Amino acid sequence: MTETPQVTGRHRELLDQVLDKWSLHVLDRLCEGPLRFNGLRRAIPVVTQKSLTAALRRLERNGMVERVVVSTRPVAVEYRITPLGKTLQDLIDALLLWTADNLPDVERARARFDDASAVAGGE
Template sequence: MQETDEVPQLTAQHRELLDQMLDKWSLQIMEALCDQPLRFNELRRAIPVVTQKSLTAALRRLERNGMVERVVTQTRPVAVEYRISQIGRTLQGLIDALLLWTTDTLPEVEQARARFDDLQREEVRSR
């Protein structure tokens, strides 16, 4: 791959992948799997607010995009384990950076939200 200082343009393909990686559950699933491989019900316990249907759909998207591997163990009964893939592991630093950025900027964001909400209430009252 040739290095360039040029910033890539946001295409439909980029948007689709980012939408799937930054959806409601994917970051939480990736964060949980970065620590250790987990079975489905262990993931449900790690993210208690996710429904079975939503977790299944998110895991399938992550597996399709190569971020998560689904491993079937040859035990009795057969068990399925999910683990972060090599590609998925490359996101760990980015996930950590996003969490750190969110933690650092959340107070400012909350202040901006409060100012915006106050202005909206004032506009509604003045009508």
Template sequence: MQETAHSPATPPQISAEHRELLDQMLDKWSLHVLDRLCEQPSRFNELRRAIPAVTQKSLTATLRRLERNGMVERVVVSTRPLAVEYRISSLGKTLQDLIDALLRWTTVNMPEVERARERFDEQT
């Protein structure tokens, strides 16, 4: 079997471009927003209620960054008054399995991480 340039045996190199995108996708709030929008489209205030710790400024910045990167779509809903709804884009939907896997991994491994933290803190 011939290996391709991106086979598991030869993973792609992390370039500055990749690092920047990963930093933006894995920042403090993006996974929360993406996880929520994978479930259902939401208005800004619905997202704020779903993620109570996020500030208005941080949520605005996160949504703009996700929209710029093509992960989220901002849709004007023709209601009275006009409303804006955020939806996961088709590109963003490709992340759903990865997001679910990350969340499952953290759920399963959090006890071990906590034990490692305790051991580290005891040694320092």
């Protein structure tokens, strides 16, 4: 049995960058196939251009995504998942499935907590 590694600052930094608000969406979309920037914007309509650019740069720096210049007229840029990024697909799918399966329980827990906090705060 493999021992669980200690979570260091370096681990936390990587997890923060891979699991941040937009990176998870980008990785999920690119696991389905390559997309151009505007294709990603359409696939994730609530992301701003600035946030998407920052997420793509972080993921490219970490080796999860590659930026490929496509020789067309006009020249276009396409983003693709790398083999390293592809290793996250099952984990991302599991997280999204867990969220869908457990969201009702989480919402009930939040409501109970909020109700109890309101009562305690009113005393």
